Amino acid sequence: MKKLLYVLAFLFTATTSMAQLNTQRLLDIGRNALYFEDYVVAIQYFNQVIKAKPYLTDPYLYRAFAKLNLEDYRGSISDCDKALEINPFLPKVYYCRGYAYRQIGTLEASTDDFKASLKLEPDNINTTNLLIENLIRQKLLDEALSQCDSFLIKYPRYTETYLLRSQIYLEKGDTIKASSDLDAAISINTDNDLAHAFRAMLRYEQKKYKESIEDMNDAIRINSFRSDYFGNRAIIRMQTKDLRGAMNDFDAAIEIDNKNVSVYFNRGILRSQVGDDNYAIDDFTKCIALDPSNYTAYLQRAYLRNTTGDLKGSISDFTKVIERYPDFVVAYYGRSEVKKKMRDQLGAERDYYTALNIENEIKSGKRKQKTGKEAEELPTAESRAIVQQLNKKQNDRYKSDIRGQVQYKDIDIEPLSNFVIGIPSSDLEIQRKTLFNKQLDDYNKRQGRKVQFCIKEKEVDSAMLEEYFKAIDNANNILSKDSLNESALMERAYCLSKVQDYVSALKDFDRVLPYHPNNVLAYFNRGNARLKAIKENNFENNVPLSEYTMAVSDFMMAAKIDPTFIYALYNAGYVYMQEKSFQKAIECYNNAINIYPEFAEAYYNRGLIYLFQGDKAKGRADLSKAGELGIHGAYNVIRRYAY
CATH class of the missing domain: 1.25.40.10 (Tetratricopeptide repeat domain)
Incomplete structure (x- = not known):
């Protein structure tokens, strides 16, 4: 009897050990797939581990990271929630969930998670910088500045924090301190392309075009694969009247990234300035195809179509702008001129007096002028080159480091067919x-x-x-x-x-x-x-x-x-x-x-x-x-x- 019990105990132990071995093996294979960026494959392995042992936190965490890289942010948050239900003391889970919240614009929850992660892992550089970026976006500038100062006391040679602090100073309007931080970042690491690019744009705003081009040259020398660097240097060259150099830079930018909306727009502006109207129209058309909500491109194309004799196309573009911005007088005046050419005198007068009436109502206070974000979106009659702000989406640099994302593959959005x-x-x-x-x-x-x-x-x-x-x-x-x-x-x-x-x-x-x-x-x-x-x-x-x-x-x-x-x-x-x-x-x-x-x-x-x-x-x-x-x-x- 004892012998039988011993055999049964041995068999049970062996079976349990085998199950543990198999589960660990699946987890390891999934982690390897995650490392090699085979995210969908990795998820399949983590699914199997979760089925076998739903009480483990690791498979939920790893699956959350895989979903994060696939931009399934809600799915990632859900997996993090499950991991934290099992164990609420995991800094990486808070980090992952904070990043997912950040990507969907839920900044308050994201900030809370980054803070929770830092309580458990106070010296994590990535989490600290993401927290600072969140605080900047939330306009909590004093808290963000305090975080930068504290971090730089511990790590005085960490250049990214200098870049972040420079952005805070710019938000506060202190260009001297912002410039000083950018200088410090470059003195610590002369090969930091982002620091050179930031300083180039600061010098551009200060109208120091020669120094701005020098910095952008350095940024491109260090990293020649960023479309926005070439696009921004083109903008600076336009200010120095180096139009041929600007055109070459726009062409180079598009060769690197043929879906860069701002570059198409700005090249269209340059082409219209040199009288190359048809090619300018092509650029604005590409811009609109990539970003149908770019009403400034519609406006520019409307003027050019009027110039080239495509009056119906011009009317269509002006109308598109008016439908979105019914108080935008410039579009009414523009459409009025085109209608005159088409001998639609009644329509031309209607648009002209509509614009005049809107202007009078704004002056008299009967109609409120657009303010804030809505006003920023409005195109203007004098719209010219729009500089790509490197600091408006700093999180792009984190995204660009993630390769093999299947969500970027071109697929048709159609239902899966019948079995x-x-x-x-x-x-x-x-x-x-x-x-x-x-x-x-x-x-x-x-x-x-x-x-x-x-x-x-x-x-x-x-x-x-x-x-x-x-x-x-x-x-x-x-x-x-x-x-x-x-x-x-x-x-x-x-x-x-x-x-x-x-x-x-x-x-x-x-x-x-x-x-x-x-x-x-x-x-x-x-x-x-x-x-x-x-x-x-x-x-x-x-x-x-x-x-x-x-x-x-x-x-x-x-x-x-x-x-x-x-x-x-x-x-x-x-x-x-x-x-x-x-x-x-x-x-x-x-x-x-x-x-x-x-x-x-x-x-x-x-x-x-x-x-x-x-x-x-x-x-x-x-x-x-x-x-x-x-x-x-x-x-x-x-x-x-x-x-």
Whole structure:
């Protein structure tokens, strides 16, 4: 008996040790993936650890960092909350959550978290600097200055803190002390490109253009890969009338970053000044394409279109500005001039007197003039080169150090497609498991196949095509003797679908179902064949509702026969999305998720619907979950549309 107890105890200990070993191994692999910036892969490993041991803090923390790098800030905050519920004394968790709050603009909560982190880890340089940056953005300048002073007593040669303190002095209007701090930063580290760039812009504001260019030259010599450095040097050169040099710098800036809105805008200004109006219009058009809310670009383009004779285009641009800023008299006067050219005398007079009336009301006090942030947004008639302020978004330098962010990959914002039965594509970055289905398992055993439920199938090659035609011939032989053989009809219908003969496939499914009304796969495959037929018939933008209705009916019938058949529910939801019956689609996805709470594709599509309906909070939550479960494209959508 003692021997038996000893053996059982040994087995239990060995099993426990193995589980610990496996969990630690998964955690280590996840950390390695995190280190190599494979964030989506890392999340999958941390998910497994959390499933096995939900009481550990590390997997929540690491997953929070992965989500942070993917810009899923709400998801990161949620994971940090869970880690702190388990252990409230983790400085890195407060740091991570503080950074996430900072990125979504919740500065007060971010500042509180950075302070909590520093209580536990007082000498953390990154946390201290982020706290100071937050305080500057919150206009708590005295507290920010106190933090800088205290930190520089401990670390008198840390240049970034001098840069931060210089920004505080600039906010306070003390350019002498700001300049002194920038000088100190450069004397400590002459290769600090940011310090040279900051000092260049300070000297630019002081109209010390020669010294400003010298500093910007040094910044570019140290770091020649920053588009904004070239853009800012171009601005300075414009002030010294070195227009050729300015144009070369703008071109270099765009070569480094062809999505730099400010550079396109400023190059457009320069081109308009030298009379290169058509190319200037091109630059403003690119600027607007990248930033549709840049009304100053609309205004500049309106004037240039008027000059080049594109009067309708000019009217359109002036109107765009007026719609956004209905009190902006300059746009009314500009549009009035264009209408005169178009011989629309009535319209020209209407705009002219509207502008005059607005001016008189402002002078008399009947109409309030725009102030504060709204006034800053207004374009002005004398709009010229806008210098990129290096200090307005200092956190960009932290962002730029994070590589491999899948949320920056260009993807189409479309729902994930319907599930089909087939061979999954091997190029899927994350292979997600599919749930067991007895009928599919029986079909695979009967036909010697290994097909699965998948969204993206392997492309049919010549060998597969030959195999399908051979299977069709075999099924034909069987059906010539037994025309209602269920197995042969199912096999032939499946293969006919794969060779894109959807009409014949549908006929076979139609023959199966009257005699085998509980054949779940027949309904499922027939629904998919209908969807394929819709695409083949090129309905696309004008699909008869009856086509979609029959497909939905098949999927819902499959789900009725097998209430756990999540792929049928998902497909019904997908078809409802195509019909724009969003509430019905949500119900289908809800049911599928209730059955299988890790159904990534359902979360993704439901998240898109919520975003379309304007419910960003629910959309973010669903897309975050989809990303967590392996759909990397979700992070791109979160970044672009969910905040």
